[in-house]
Amino acid sequence: MKAIIFTSMMTAGLVSFNVSAQQAASVYAGEHRAEVVCSQCHGIRMPSADAPFPPLAGRDAAYLESALKQYRDKTRKSDIMNNIAGSLSDQDIENVAAYYSGLKP
């Protein structure tokens, strides 16, 4: 199932490589993951002025982590976020949450 989601993400061209798992939350790895996976819609500090997506910068890390996990487990429904979060490992989620929560919007 995960493989299928991953393949569909590859088709969408959103995922380019794997980040090695099992380390402490890395803001640096999170930055890269955020640029590759999230920023297309959510931007870095702000989403595009013309975009309908919510900003992530400066949000609480625990909230970002739980939201991403809910999207990944599909306990929170969104076609696009269920797919995108499906490509993230626990480590990715921790890194991305650490990165975005530390940014000033």
Place this chain on the structure above:
Amino acid sequence: MKITKKRLSQAVVTGLAALCLPLALQAASDDEHKYHQLFEDNCASCHGSDHGGYLAPALNAETLKGRSPTALRTIIMAGSFDTLMPPFYGKLSDDNIRGLVSHLKLTPKLDNPAWTIDDIKKSIKVYVKDESTLPAKPTFKIDDIDDIIGVAARGKYGRGEGSRAIFINSKTHQKIGEVPTGTAAHIIEYNPANPRWAYVKTDTAEIFKVDLYSMQAVRSVKTGFNGPGIGVSRDGKYILAGSFVPHNAVLLNADTLEPIKTFELEGIDPDGKQVSSDSGMIIGTPFDDIFAIALENAGQVWVIDLKEGFPVTRITNVGRHLHDAFLTHGGRKLMIASYDDSIVAAIDLKDRKIIKKLEAGCVPHVGGGSAVVVDGRTLGFGTNFGDCDKTVVSVWDLDKMEVVKQIPVDGGTESPAAHANAPYVAVDIISKDRRARTVQLIDKKSLEVVKTLDVGGHAYFPEYSADGKFLYISAGYSGDQVVVYDSFSLEKVATIPMESPAGIFSHGRVRYMTRGLSPDELAQRDGDLKGAKK
């Protein structure tokens, strides 16, 4: 079912010179009109109004043949990794995305739409009627107007609120002004004769005349449908703007933006075929009252004299698919990149002939180019973005016109930056993976890569501040900021947030002509030539 019906009716519409449309067909044509408009409003500035592609691939019946509608729909919805393609999820309804995909798969590449001198004239918009009401000095604190750095912020969607020309004081790294441009800003040129004027060209070929003293647009004109070519004459009186769509260039009055004359770009290419051509680079030179313009497909460089009748001298057989260029030797010599034969051709603008063709790596894209004087030699630096085994930056001796070295770098490159006072030549690695985050620095003396900066985002278009103390780099799409480094220590000193920054243009360019040259050296070396003037 709906799609099948649309296909059928559309085929009929295309097949008939419809005189009296039955209701069903009328509806289909309304649909076609609607999707054409959606394409114009959301896609055309990158993919081309003629569906023939521009910054982004051509989208028409032929190029999309066999492509899965589902895959296309996914790309439109989610965007495409490490490209400028943004996600349209939430901006376009799913029905519209599906409709657009089938529309694109049925639409042939369109003929070049006409955009005549009358259309250009009618497109002029005046934002400040009486320019004598503008302030006589900058309304912000700045030591020297050359300290201004302009950034073409594309905006995530290539249009809208995020699309602006953003001006920064390169000593304080603070924004001093933002000029909204409607669609993605692409090129910023400065008037060499009057420091207050800048000209911003967008991806939809609009040119904004910007007053840098009050940081606002005073006029604009639409010169075509797309194409980045724009140059300003050394006396600051003329602008030449060239388009991909349609295939022409237009000479404008730099003051009023009124069109004076159009030039239809056509000629015989190096393979003997008569072709109609996109406009490549356009350059005004401190050397003479002329413009040089590259005809991309015809492989010719035209020299237009700024005198009665604006006569054209055609230099033929320069190369296959010409693109960008830079000047050297007081603006007398033009180095122009030719994609398809991987050379840079040196042209003498006085004798108006080719001096030599130099090896230039793989698909050379010289960007703004760079030239530096090292131990008495003028060295030119050429980037290239081809996807070849050998990724190098070419270094040429511009006095002798020969290749000095091909420096191995990490990947394809798009634009070199240099400054007379800075020790390194910066090149942006654009290969589509983690390398895209980086910029490499070449030591001017040893001609070796000595450092790799991890800038973040899709890092490109490095530019030095006019005093050479700071290196500005766009952490482009997915980075959404400009990052500033100390030119010597290479420490990060500032970040400036903006939406999808691309090209960076120092006002100092009008003084040193080509990045890396010193205005003093220019004046000295070129003696009686006027050189780059202040």
